[in-house]
Amino acid sequence: MNAVLEVRGLSKAFGGVHAVEDLGFDLRAGERLALIGPNGAGKSTSFQMLMGELRPDAGTACFEGVDLVGMEPREIWALGVGRTFQITSVFASMTVAENVQTALQARNGQSFDPFRRARALHRDEAISLLERVGMAEQADRPASVLAYGDVKRLEFAIALAGEPRLLLMDEPTAGMAPRERHALMDLVSGIVAERGISVLFTEHDMDVVFGHADRIMVLDRGRLIADGTPDAVRADAKVRSVYLGSGAETGHA
Amino acid sequence: MGLLVAQLLAGLANAAALFLVASGLSLIFGVTRIVNFAHGSLYMLGAYCGYTALQYLTGPLGFWAAALAAAVAVGLFGLLVECLILRRLYKAPELFQLVATFGVVLVVQDLTLMLWGAEDLLGPRAPGLDRAVMLFGQPVPEYDLALIAVAPLVLLGLWLLMTKTRAGILIRAATQDREMVGALGINQSLLFSGVFFLGAALAGLGGALQLPKGGADLTLDLGILAPAFVVVVIGGMGSIGGAFVAAVLISVVNVFGVLYLPESTLVLMYVVMAVVLLVRPHGLFGRAELQAGPPAAGIPDRPLAPLGPRWRTAALALIGLLAVLPLIGSDFALVLATDIVVLALFAASLHFMLSLGGLISFGHAALFGGGAYAAALAVTYAETPMELALLLAPLAGGWLAFAIGWFCLRLTGVYFAMLTLAFAQLLWSLAFQWTEVTGGDDGLIGIWPAAWASDGTVYYYLTIVLGGGAILMLRHLAHSPFGYALRAARDSEKRARVSGIRVDRVRLAAMVVSGTMAGLAGGLFVFSKGSVFPSALEIARSFDALIMVFLGGVDALGGPLVGAAALTLLQDWLSRLESWRLLLGLAVIAIVLLAPTGIAGFAGRLLRRREAS
Structure with missing residues (x-):
């Protein structure tokens, strides 16, 4: 399979501390790839560099052959990269449908259109997207009154409106109850599979990671220490020592 | 050489009062995140209090004691304002805080007028420092030298206070x-009150120390x-260190400006500001993270809805009433209605960027x-017909907005608000000082409508059609994809950026x-009055727009009209x-505290509640 995202030698240091060192990996088409690691391992830094929020000291990150390094978030979007945030953010002063419609009008280059009525524009397409994420009944509710899990699904629908071929999801289930987490990730898995979207995500919840990733990469102190299928990573001694501490490793032996 | 040194010293002496006011402003902003628009009023109060204290305290020691007494009195007044008004607004959107402090400006103006009268008070000379010494063959007032010493002393005192x-x-x-400080269990309200007292006292001290140089008047x-x-921006x-450096820089540039470019003194400091901001967008010693967060103007959480049938009927009734007003109303009613439509368009234009865009402009008068x-x-200069001039006016407003926006939009929140105000003052200075072209304080007169529109009724209809049409266009834009x-x-x-919206553009x-x-x-205004004066660009005009938006309710599209x-x-x-400023100021403060959704917002809420029940 072809690589959708090719990352090579991505590095970032903050005042002498190497937050991420020489990160390199391929993300294949249609793959759901999880990036995990203990706190301070460099997950967020890696993500911010891929999202255009932080400029790496060195390295490249090519999406379909185009290097994302140094690009603005909007330019990365224009290439076909969608995003969701750890702290969910939607357009609070609009209805659920209008949130998606606003993203659709941006995709169609109509953000400066002063003539049409926005309420009717792309309404049908928005509703069908909302149907797909199970939010159609709430289409005309204000986004500001939604339950947290629904805000997450709305944000996902907004990201889908940009027709991404790659989704970057920063802790997609942060702040949700355990059962809701799996419901959301089932939804995500189903939709990305039918649309052929590749996904790179970070996550704290190991159940979510091992249940929904095709492949897992483990970061520790800025370096990649493991990269493989969930089973291989689960069995990896280095990963176990990082997550369980060195005491557990000796106890195990 | 001697002249240069004398000018430099005069500049340094002028910097003292400016530094005292700016450091207090900066200190209060740093801790409470409130931009205190009443800070100039505290400075003015300091001058008047100092004047009164000097009636009782005499001699060299008495002078300095009077200055300190004025500082304490103004500090206490600041404390009162903080406790009665601002304390309730720390969690409110910025716009409410700014409008409330402007209410204080109005109240203080009238209180000062009542207590001390309308006449300018001549500042007494500082006893013991009332002569001039010769330096490099130039006379330098002793009091200037004292002021030059005061600013670094205050800076040192503040530095000791802050570090020790x-x-x-x-x-x-x-x-x-x-x-973090709140989480540490520190008594925040005591800290905020203390900082407000200190900041106000610094402004009061500045006003009192300025007395021997400038006296006291109601425009301070x-x-x-x-x-x-x-x-503060530079x-x-x-x-606080930045405020000191910037105060010195501005004052020195100013005295040399008087020497070499006497027509441009007021403009010069804005040029300096623009240059500094081009190089360092957060000021000389500012840090990016100290900027207020995202712009917040009382963000409406209610989605926009098209007018319901009841409102549609009301709007049609209003249009009908405006159409027949010349038949039923007096001439005075027509004048009043023309004024209202012009102001409503002015307010609606601010509402568009402030409420929908979250961009709080404090210098909207620049565009008007x-x-x-x-x-x-x-x-005046090209004998342009009215029709063409009414086309030029919006073009000029648009171009000015483009230029100001290009500069100011890299900053957000209160920084943006202060910068827009500074740009408006820049234009005001041009209109005021470039007398050959703008007529200065005498303004430009004889700007009357074309013959066909010279009748009051015809011009009224013209205003309704153009102004009302523009308001409807703004309303339509709010509902458009843009x-x-x-x-x-x-x-x-x-979210907007990663959804493909070019936020900056x-x-x-x-x-x-x-x-x-x-x-x-602005164009409609000129032809309805027949003249224009620098007052069309002054701070009070910008505040009119804000107060109208605020009175009507920030999140109501019909708000500006109301x-x-x-x-x-x-x-x-x-x-x-007699004391309408006092009453208006108190009304504004009361509305901020009691009905923060404004009149239209308040009425809308009542209606919705009735419909719901």
Whole structure:
């Protein structure tokens, strides 16, 4: 399979501390790839560099052959990269449908259109997207009154409106109850599979990671220490020592 | 050489008062995140209090004791304002805080007038320092030398306070991370009150020390405000050292400006500011993170809806009433209605960028006055017909908005608000000082409508059609994809960016739209009055727009209309009373505290509640 995202030698240091060192990996088409690691391992830094929020000291990150390094978030979007945030953010002063419609009008280059009525524009397409994420009944509710899990699904629908071929999801289930987490990730898995979207995500919840990733990469102190299928990573001694501490490793032996 | 040194010393002496005011402003902003627009009023109060104290305290020691007494008195007044008004607003949107402090400006203006009278008070000379010494063959007033010493002494005192005392360390901690200090269990309200007292006392001291040089008059308050903002912006928000350097820089540039470019003294400091901001967008010593977060103007959480049948009927009834007004109303009613429509368009143009875009402009008069002057200048110097001039006015407003937006949009929140105010003052200075072209204080007169529109009734209809049409256009824009993109950028800037919205361009475009409409309002204004004066560009004019938007309710699209009617009628009614500023100020403060959704917002809420039940 072809690589959708090719990352090579991505590095970032903050005042002498190497937050991420020489990160390199391929993300294949249609793959759901999880990036995990203990706190301070460099997950967020890696993500911010891929999202255009932080400029790496060195390295490249090519999406379909185009290097994302140094690009603005909007330019990365224009290439076909969608995003969701750890702290969910939607357009609070609009209805659920209008949130998606606003993203659709941006995709169609109509953000400066002063003539049409926005309420009717792309309404049908928005509703069908909302149907797909199970939010159609709430289409005309204000986004500001939604339950947290629904805000997450709305944000996902907004990201889908940009027709991404790659989704970057920063802790997609942060702040949700355990059962809701799996419901959301089932939804995500189903939709990305039918649309052929590749996904790179970070996550704290190991159940979510091992249940929904095709492949897992483990970061520790800025370096990649493991990269493989969930089973291989689960069995990896280095990963176990990082997550369980060195005491557990000796106890195990 | 001698002249240069003398000028330099004069500049340094002028810097003292400016530094005292700006450091207090910066200190208060750093800790409470409130931009105190009443800070100039505290400075003015300091001058008047010092004057009164000097009636009782004499001799060299008495002079300095009087200055200190004035500082303490003004500090206590600041404390009162903090406890009664601002304390309730720390969690409120910025706009409410800013409008409330402007209410204080109005109240203080009238209180000062009542207590000390309208006449300018001549400042007494400082006893013991009333002569001049010769330096390099030039006379330098002794008092200037004393002032030159005072500013570094105060700076040193503040530095000691900030680094050596527990209170000072708390102030610095709160400036950097307010929530953290709250989490540590520190008595926040005591800290905030203390900082307000200190900041107000510094302004009061500045006013009192300025007495021997400038005396006391009722224009001191708004006069010092723009320079103080410029100093805080150049020095960097929250940086006291920065305020010192910037105050010195501005004052020295100013005295040399008087020497070499006497017509441009007022403009010069804005040029310095623009240059500094081009190189360092956060000021000389400012840090990016000290900027207020995302712009917040009382973000409406209710989605926009098209007018319901009841409102549609009401709107049609209003249009019908305006159409038959010449038949049923007096000439005075027509004049009043013309004023209201012009002001409503002015308010609606601000509402568009402020409410939908989250861009709080404090210098909206620049666009209104810019349009007004563009039309008036075209008529005066090129004998432009009215029809063309009314086209030039919105064009000028749009272009000005583009230029101002290009500069100011890289900053957000209160920084943006202060910068827009500074730019408006820049234009005001041009209109005021460039007498050969603008007529200065005498303004441009004889700007009358074309013959066909010279009748009051015809011009009234013209205003209704153009002004009302423009308001409807703004309303339509709010419902267009562009309006939604603008709102998306305000609701969540980062979500908007990764959803493909060009946030910066959308905001700039919104400012241009807003400027175009404000410019048209200015053009209509000129021909209805027949003249234009620098007052079309002054701070009070910008505040009129804000108060109208605020009175009408920030999140109500019909708000500006209601606000304009309320302000015009209120002013018309109040101006018959002697102390209308006091009453207007108190009314504004009361509305901020009691009905923060404004009149239209309040009525809308009542209606919705009734419909719901």
